[in-house]
Amino acid sequence: MNHLESLAAHEPLFAETRGDIAVSFEFFPPKTEKMEETLWESVKTLEPLAPRFVSVTYGAGGSTRERTHATVARIVRETSIPAAAHLTCVNATRDEVDAIARAYWAVGVRHIVAIRGDPPEPGTKFTPHPGGYANAAELVAGLKQVAPFEISVAAFPECHPDSPSTAADLDNLKRKVDAGANRATTQFFFDPECFFRYQDSVAAAGIDIEILPGIMPVTNFAAINRMAAMNGTSVPDWVGRLFEGLDDLPAARQLVAATIAAELCAQLYAGGVRHFHFYTLNRAELSYAICHLLGVRATA
Numbered sequence: 001m002n003h004l005e006s007l008a009a010h011e012p013l014f015a016e017t018r019g020d021i022a023v024s025f026e027f028f029p030p031k032t033e034k035m036e037e038t039l040w041e042s043v044k045t046l047e048p049l050a051p052r053f054v055s056v057t058y059g060a061g062g063s064t065r066e067r068t069h070a071t072v073a074r075i076v077r078e079t080s081i082p083a084a085a086h087l088t089c090v091n092a093t094r095d096e097v098d099a100i101a102r103a104y105w106a107v108g109v110r111h112i113v114a115i116r117g118d119p120p121e122p123g124t125k126f127t128p129h130p131g132g133y134a135n136a137a138e139l140v141a142g143l144k145q146v147a148p149f150e151i152s153v154a155a156f157p158e159c160h161p162d163s164p165s166t167a168a169d170l171d172n173l174k175r176k177v178d179a180g181a182n183r184a185t186t187q188f189f190f191d192p193e194c195f196f197r198y199q200d201s202v203a204a205a206g207i208d209i210e211i212l213p214g215i216m217p218v219t220n221f222a223a224i225n226r227m228a229a230m231n232g233t234s235v236p237d238w239v240g241r242l243f244e245g246l247d248d249l250p251a252a253r254q255l256v257a258a259t260i261a262a263e264l265c266a267q268l269y270a271g272g273v274r275h276f277h278f279y280t281l282n283r284a285e286l287s288y289a290i291c292h293l294l295g296v297r298a299t300a
Contacts (some may be wrong), residue, residue, distance in 0.1 A: 023277070024055070025046055025051055025213070025277070027057070029057065033162050034061075037283055042282055043081070046280075047081055049296055056071045069104070072084075073109075076107060077108060084111035085109050085112055086112075087139065089117055089128060089133040091129055093131040094133055096132075098146050099141055101146045101149070110149060111152070113153070114153055114180075115136055135175075136175045137179045138179070139191075141179040141180060141287075144179070144196050150274060152181070152212075153173070154184065154187065155198070156201075157186050158233055159232060161230070174207050175203065182209075185277050186211065187235060188215065188233060189234075190260075195273075212276070216279045217278070219257050219283070239260065262294065265293075
């Protein structure tokens with residue numbers, strides 16, 4: 001094969017506008033008025049991409065819970081985007097969690113992201129609240145008793161750090177599905193093969209659920225490294241090398257981040273993935289650019 005034939009055999013990753021890709025986005029509740037402005041600019045920027053849903057994370061503290069509720073309620077009230085609210089098992093009784101779920105249903109929320117949640121003190125072992133839900137599977141079952149919510153749960157291609165084995169981790173996913181979960185969204189990852197191997201393992205375990213790949217554009221390599229260490233995510237050496245020397249060049253970091261994430265998505269697309277879930281960190285530009293590269297266009 002000569003050079004021209006070789007080029008013809010490998011079309012550019014982003015050569016065509018694809019019309020079969022769905023996207024969703026995750027935000028976190030704002031802590032200040034300035035952060036709230038940034039969040040709403042991001043929501044309004046991404047709304048024309050017609051996301052399948054957007055989700056808002058949830059912390060263990062009371063003020064964070066209130067901000068999550070207010071943010072989700074405002075998305076329902078002021079946008080056309082289906083909104084999903086995170087709920088966890090941390091620092092709350094079953095009655096308290098059920099009451100929050102009923103309040104969400106009352107304001108029009110029909111989708112919950114049900115996760116166990118991290119311990120309030122980093123580095124400590126998770127301990128269920130007395131009278132609370134012990135794990136995500138129990139939480140899913142409880143939410144289904146409250147109302148017919150659509151429920152998303154977490155999945156871990158590289159195994160949850162608290163799981164004793166990959167088999168135990170898959171058993172936990174199966175319990176969540178058996179309890180009524182509708183889909184699973186993965187922890188972020190950098191190797192497409194990692195996701196495909198996980199898909200195969202889930203199928204081999206007899207678990208029938210839609211799995212969305214969680215995509216984390218890297219804007220701050222040190223922060224991603226910290227998150228990856230807590231979540232058991234592998235960060236390839238080549239990712240670190242690409243960010244070397246860019247500490248004082250935020251625009252260059254954005255370009256590198258978009259390139260890495262868009263290529264990952266393109267490789268996943270080639271393997272059959274048609275829905276991508278972006279961890280936005282409340283910034284729209286990167287996720288919007290990646291979606292644009294993938295052929296996702298704003299609706300009129």
